[in-house]
Amino acid sequence: MILLWKLYKRWRRRREAEASLPVVDGPSGTRPTGRPLPKLFVASLKMLVRDRRTMIYALAVPILFTVIFGVQDFNGATHVKLTAVRPAQATAFAQRIVAGLERDSAFRVTPTANLAAAQKQLRDAKTDAVVVVPPTPHHALVAYYKPDSSNLNFTLSSLSRFVDAANLRLAGISSPQLRLAERSVEATDTNYYDFLLPGLVAMAVMNLSILGVAIGVTRFREQQILRRMLATPLPPSKFLVAQITTRLLISLVQAGIILALGVFAFGGHIHGDPAWVFLFVVLGNLVFVNIGFTIAGRAKNADSAQALSQLISLPMLFLSGVFFQTSGALGQIVRVLPLSPLVTGMRKITLNGESITQTGSQLGVLAAWVVLSFLIARRNFRFDDAGERRAEPRPGLRSLLSRAD
Amino acid sequence: MTDAAVEVEDLVKIFPAPGGEELRAVDGISFTVHVGEIFGILGPNGAGKTTTLEIVEGLREPTSGRTAVLGLDSRRDRAAMKELIGVQLQASAYFDNLTLTEILDLFGSFYPRAFPPAGLLERVGLLEKQRARIKELSGGQAHRFSIVAALVNDPEVVFLDEPTTGLDPQARRNLWDLVRAIRSEGKTVVMTTHYMEEAEELCDRVAIVDHGRLRALDTPLGLVNALPDAYRIVFSSERPLDRSELAGLPGVHGVRVSLNGTASYELAVGQAQQPLEAFVGWAARNGVIAGDLRVLPATLEDVFLSLTGRALRD
Numbered sequence: 001m002i003l004l005w006k007l008y009k010r011w012r013r014r015r016e017a018e019a020s021l022p023v024v025d026g027p028s029g030t031r032p033t034g035r036p037l038p039k040l041f042v043a044s045l046k047m048l049v050r051d052r053r054t055m056i057y058a059l060a061v062p063i064l065f066t067v068i069f070g071v072q073d074f075n076g077a078t079h080v081k082l083t084a085v086r087p088a089q090a091t092a093f094a095q096r097i098v099a100g101l102e103r104d105s106a107f108r109v110t111p112t113a114n115l116a117a118a119q120k121q122l123r124d125a126k127t128d129a130v131v132v133v134p135p136t137p138h139h140a141l142v143a144y145y146k147p148d149s150s151n152l153n154f155t156l157s158s159l160s161r162f163v164d165a166a167n168l169r170l171a172g173i174s175s176p177q178l179r180l181a182e183r184s185v186e187a188t189d190t191n192y193y194d195f196l197l198p199g200l201v202a203m204a205v206m207n208l209s210i211l212g213v214a215i216g217v218t219r220f221r222e223q224q225i226l227r228r229m230l231a232t233p234l235p236p237s238k239f240l241v242a243q244i245t246t247r248l249l250i251s252l253v254q255a256g257i258i259l260a261l262g263v264f265a266f267g268g269h270i271h272g273d274p275a276w277v278f279l280f281v282v283l284g285n286l287v288f289v290n291i292g293f294t295i296a297g298r299a300k301n302a303d304s305a306q307a308l309s310q311l312i313s314l315p316m317l318f319l320s321g322v323f324f325q326t327s328g329a330l331g332q333i334v335r336v337l338p339l340s341p342l343v344t345g346m347r348k349i350t351l352n353g354e355s356i357t358q359t360g361s362q363l364g365v366l367a368a369w370v371v372l373s374f375l376i377a378r379r380n381f382r383f384d385d386a387g388e389r390r391a392e393p394r395p396g397l398r399s400l401l402s403r404a405d
Numbered sequence: 406m407t408d409a410a411v412e413v414e415d416l417v418k419i420f421p422a423p424g425g426e427e428l429r430a431v432d433g434i435s436f437t438v439h440v441g442e443i444f445g446i447l448g449p450n451g452a453g454k455t456t457t458l459e460i461v462e463g464l465r466e467p468t469s470g471r472t473a474v475l476g477l478d479s480r481r482d483r484a485a486m487k488e489l490i491g492v493q494l495q496a497s498a499y500f501d502n503l504t505l506t507e508i509l510d511l512f513g514s515f516y517p518r519a520f521p522p523a524g525l526l527e528r529v530g531l532l533e534k535q536r537a538r539i540k541e542l543s544g545g546q547a548h549r550f551s552i553v554a555a556l557v558n559d560p561e562v563v564f565l566d567e568p569t570t571g572l573d574p575q576a577r578r579n580l581w582d583l584v585r586a587i588r589s590e591g592k593t594v595v596m597t598t599h600y601m602e603e604a605e606e607l608c609d610r611v612a613i614v615d616h617g618r619l620r621a622l623d624t625p626l627g628l629v630n631a632l633p634d635a636y637r638i639v640f641s642s643e644r645p646l647d648r649s650e651l652a653g654l655p656g657v658h659g660v661r662v663s664l665n666g667t668a669s670y671e672l673a674v675g676q677a678q679q680p681l682e683a684f685v686g687w688a689a690r691n692g693v694i695a696g697d698l699r700v701l702p703a704t705l706e707d708v709f710l711s712l713t714g715r716a717l718r719d
Contacts, residue, residue: 029520029521029524029559030518030519030520030558030559031518031519031520031521032517032518033513033514033515033516033517033518033519034514035514036514036515039510039511039514040511040514043500043503043507043511046502046503046507047500047501047502047503050502051501051502219501220500223498223499223501224494224495224498225498225499225500227464227494227498228492228494228498228499229515230463230464231462231463231464231487231490231492231494232487232492232512232515232516232558233484233487233488233515233516234515
């Protein structure tokens with residue numbers, strides 16, 4: 001960001017220096033022009049920011065996800081709402097059980113005498129479980145549950161733990177010999193939202209670059225804009241540089257907004273140095289821009305560009321661990337997809353607080369993808385129209401770049 | 406400085422077509438455009454007009470042959486050549502999400518020197534639209550903008566590809582005035598069209614192209630005068646007339662009759678006076694009242710028909 005700011009300052013200074021020169025009109029009224037690259041960069045940025053579709057994919061959707069997941073409670077249930085049905089005759093045993101339930105911090109107990117009413121409450125999801133307290137020992141403690149309850153596992157395991165502890169107490173054992181101590185394998189304590197945040201950054205970058213470039217550039221070609229620019233002395237490489245750098249800038253802004261929103265508004269955590277997250281964003285963006293140009297070179301029109309983009313990005317979105325880790329053989333395969341090292345590398349930094357040197361393998365895979373995807377894009381992307389006369393050998397990017405200056 | 410604004414020599418462009426065949430889109434075309442003229446390339450869709458222009462503009466590689474603009478080869482001197490030309494491809498070939506001013510400013514920056522956008526827009530009456538986008542313009546305005554955008558670098562040679570296609574007659578006439586104004590600045594205009602009245606009205610010289618070949622090249626009047634039947638004597642008659650008698654009149658090469666309501670007759674003639682005198686005398690002798698009698702010159706449509714055996718807009 002600082003680098004970009006410095007570049008901008010340098011450009012401003014040059015602009016001001018140029019502006020202070022006396023403007024000499026040519027014999028016909030023409031004036032010397034500025035440098036094309038800064039103008040192309042600014043124009044490309046304006047076009048992106050003004051393009052509603054790009055902004056929806058690039059900013060609105062990821063921000064919406066950040067907010068939606070942000071207001072969810074991913075720390076898990078902290079207690080179980082329990083309705084305890086007392087037996088008809090109030091025995092001392094039954095009272096001890098109810099008192100034990102009430103003492104247990106895992107439960108919020110509502111005592112009742114009416115089983116049918118309690119079961120109705122359970123069906124209406126007003127309570128997590130209904131337990132029928134037995135009057136005497138050697139009867140079962142019957143627990144009714146709702147199979148589609150969201151914290152069913154927690155409810156049943158809490159009840160099971162309570163029954164085990166109660167049995168020990170009843171057998172007169174006050175200090176058990178074996179205890180369970182839970183420790184997170186990660187260096188830091190994180191929840192699902194923390195896990196999700198880097199995934200959302202990766203999703204935003206992928207959508208901006210694959211969908212945005214594929215659809216945007218295909219539309220340029222359909223409208224003959226690319227060809228119109230080829231009819232000017234502008235080297236095509238400068239157009240490509242402007243397209244890529246504007247997307248780099250926007251992807252950094254995306255990542256910044258998502259992470260800031262997640263951390264400051266919804267209490268997410270970033271344990272490592274966020275600067276390295278931005279390094280991953282830059283590398284990932286380069287890969288996805290190349291994929292976008294490849295699709296733009298192949299697609300007949302903007303609609304097919306959109307379909308192709310989604311064919312490539314949607315499976316990656318769900319398989320490469322944005323929302324959940326993929327396990328098994330599939331997990332091994334998707335590990336080499338470009339989205340996986342991006343997500344994994346960012347998570348190592350944000351979740352585990354690892355430094356960039358510990359993400360060497362992710363950086364390596366991603367860097368390999370940058371090179372590979374560039375080579376693929378260079379083979380497939382064409383400035384010229386693919387539609388009208390497909391069979392015609394069109395000038396490739398290589399010849400365009402070599403003839404550029 | 407050469408007098409030739411554009412040179413095209415033995416130009417051939419072959420596209421491989423599906424099934425191993427080949428499409429000879431441009432099949433040995435040669436012509437020279439002089440500095441300061443409006444040069445029209447007239448032909449039906451698919452005749453090879455656009456391909457020819459694109460090769461001259463350096464947008465396509467020819468299969469063989471050579472093209473040059475103001476002595477600069479379209480391939481070897483491509484970069485220098487592009488600074489001297491202005492190109493209009495089609496009306497919508499500009500960015501959707503930029504204003505007119507921003508587009509002109511951006512395209513100007515691709516050249517070493519360029520006109521400020523405001524002056525260009527004022528020239529075509531679009532100054533109050535300077536903050537508008539292309540899609541907010543009417544068809545005529547969008548066409549005017551696409552032409553003025555081709556002038557941003559003060560080019561010597563301006564290429565217009567079907568500049569008036571899809572416009573109503575009024576908007577088309579406005580554009581013709583704009584093209585004439587460009588020529589009056591000493592620039593050369595090369596344009597394609599499939600409207601013969603446009604070529605007739607606007608162009609100093611017209612190249613007629615069909616199936617990738619140059620069929621004829623001359624001034625519109627020269628093309629028409631070269632026809633064996635450069636004029637038509639047109640009239641109507643309430644009484645049916647004997648065709649063979651009309652065809653036998655001196656100087657009459659052919660007779661066409663169309664029968665809707667009163668019969669109208671067309672006599673194809675090489676020149677006007679002698680056949681007209683013969684016809685008027687014949688009518689007086691036979692008591693024929695020729696209504697609506699006129700002598701009309703042939704059109705480029707007739708030229709195209711006689712050169713290719715089919716109508717321009719088939």
